Amino acid sequence: MSASASAGGLARFLDSDLWYSFTRSPVVVLSAVVALSMIGAAILAPWIAPHDPFNLATLDLLDAFTPPAWDAEGDPRYLLGTDDQGRDVLSTIMHGARISLFVGFCSVVFAMTLGVTIGLIAGYVGGTTDAVLMRIADIKLTFPAILIALLVDGLVRAALPRELHDRIALWVVIFAIGISNWVPFARTVRGSTMVEKNKEYVMAARVIGLSSARIMRSHVLPNVMGPVLVIATLQLGFAILAEATLSFLGVGVPPTQPSLGTLIRIGNDFLFSGEWWITVFPGMTLAVMVLSVNLLGDWLRDALNPKLR
Template identity: 75%
Template sequence: MAIAAALSRALDSDLWWSFRRSPVTMLSALVALVCILGAALAPWLAPHDPFDLATLNLGDAFKPPAWSAEGDALYPLGTDDQGRDMLSAIMYGARVSLLVGISAVVFSTVVGVAVGLLAGYLGGWADGLLMRIADIQLTFPSILIALLVDGVVRAALPRELHDRIALFVVIFAIGISAWPQFARTVRGSTLVERNKEYVLAARVIGISQLRIMLTHVLPNVVGPVLVIATLGLSSAIITEATLSFLGVGVPPTQPSLGTLIRIGNDFLFSGEWWITIFPGAALIAMVLSVNLLGDWLRDALNPRLR
């Protein structure tokens, strides 16, 4: 009953209405859904296990896609230099890309929202200090920050240990490079909300600052955060792919889409285009659809554009 009621309320909402009116958004949602499901369910859906060395057959290396003359129906998108099925490799690769992207966004959201709330609500020197740090960081391109963090960790840790935590290092590096955007947006909305009378009413009865921030201000500033998080997801995926393409991202034992593109890049000019084009196309589809969803969300949540 309650679920049915919630569902009918959701279907009746303005968000759903604007979603249904935008074919581009519906298509993006579909593509994003396919990407996410394909990635999340890779171990069950993928036709092969690209990491199972026992099933690899070097004799199957460099097979072109199934629809070309020398293609093999066993490998719909062809195989790479080691005889790995490209479709499976892409699904597993997308899994890594999404895992890193989502984790990084969650990380930067948590840091950015916390910093923005504190700076906006407390004001004064805390605000000045936190926002100057954000300003300074914003003057550097995020890829540079991520490279820097990755480089420092690589130099500081023994190789063996680094390999084990490499995934977390990448997530941290990407996440830390994106928090200022969240902090700035949240600070701006917080400045508006904290002077509203419902916050004053809570202060009059003596509710603690932390509690006011979490129960009153936070729920009223999350709208824009959702938008930046969605747009941030696509740029996090791109950053991860760039790092992996440069060979400093995720460990080669867990190839992401970026790693696949880098590997395929070596064969692009020798005619084995599918090894790099298909992971590239998958990356574009994923990033574009998420980005379009973010754009739609931004417009749909903006009361002035409605």
């Protein structure tokens, strides 16, 4: 029964307007292929990377600053060359993308959870609660997200010992980026909730005695998640860029867990001395990753907008 139901669901999806819109756009298909390939390479990095950049026993400083393999002085073992510590650039990019994607995904989930919760409460309860929560959102919008993330990271660094901060630095960055980006979710969900709460199915739920929390969770929330998923896709690219910016400034993930931003910062020190590949290839990876995710987000926004059909 479940197998036939799954097959039926797949058949309906392949016959849907969403799938038709996806297959009719070569740019979107290419973006999906690129994004999935980079995500797959990042997830499988510990198993498919040519070298282990974190295994000090395999590193040799004599291999430092080796150009890419196609250069006359290159080494076939290092396709994209090596950095100042003799680490394979391709392997460090794969592991760095893994950290960047993890931070981006977790921060978006945190921002989405916080924003959706606040938006549901503000839109459903209304009145003073709505006014207070939305004024907090308005105040948040007056500060750039990067500035808030820097402030949060600075406060944590000042409050915690350095050893403890280094251990939780990854989660501090996730919290800092997430707390900076909950407002779009909250405002969107609030508007949709104010529309949904006046519909008949919500009124019927009230009549039969369901609590407000259950109505919001079981009835209103599923009907406002469409726009939320679009925002989450678009915010993922921004979160990856925000993490790269923080790491480039030296306040992101610790050097022992280098992300793409950390790799770009390290390579930037050697850019004008001729070792361009150390920073160019991580930078290109970051740009292509964010561009492909944003293109998918733009397509999803247009595909789910009934006014554009």
